[in-house]
Amino acid sequence: MDEVELKRIIWRSRRGLLELDLQLERFVNEVLPTLNEQELAVYEQILMLPDWDFLEYVNGKSVCPDPELAVMIARISAANNNAAGIAERTTEAL
Template sequence: MAELYSKARTKWACRRGMLELDILLEPFVDEAYDQLSEQDKLVFQRLLEVEDPDLFAWFMGHEACPYPELDAMVKFVLDRVRA
């Protein structure tokens, strides 16, 4: 199960088709991923499965994420990256 969310695979999955998402996701993995709980790592992995246009809309505040766990992770990522 550890391979499911290895940091290297996760960082690779953060390379998206949109530079704006790369700028948010890659630093988060570098700076905060190791401190996430096992459950939060799984939630972050689920977030990375979402299509780029949806992620962009959620991270930029254009749309609300309809999934509470993913919405909480979006907010957590934004808080960590802005800090």
């Protein structure tokens, strides 16, 4: 994927809900650039979801009915959870 396409997808990742933007931030910065074309296509399908549904899926309050999207949503959640784990371990060390 070229840089222009990546920037377009990153821009589309900005949502109308701050909570969702915060959930996506680490994934977009660290994982998105490593996705292959098929994974990017799935991610772009996720971006078409209504914000509230997307947030419910990422927070684990609802299960996405599409298994392919559910796998990518799990990756988004994992990226965010890994960040939370790092912050928690850092806080415990202090």
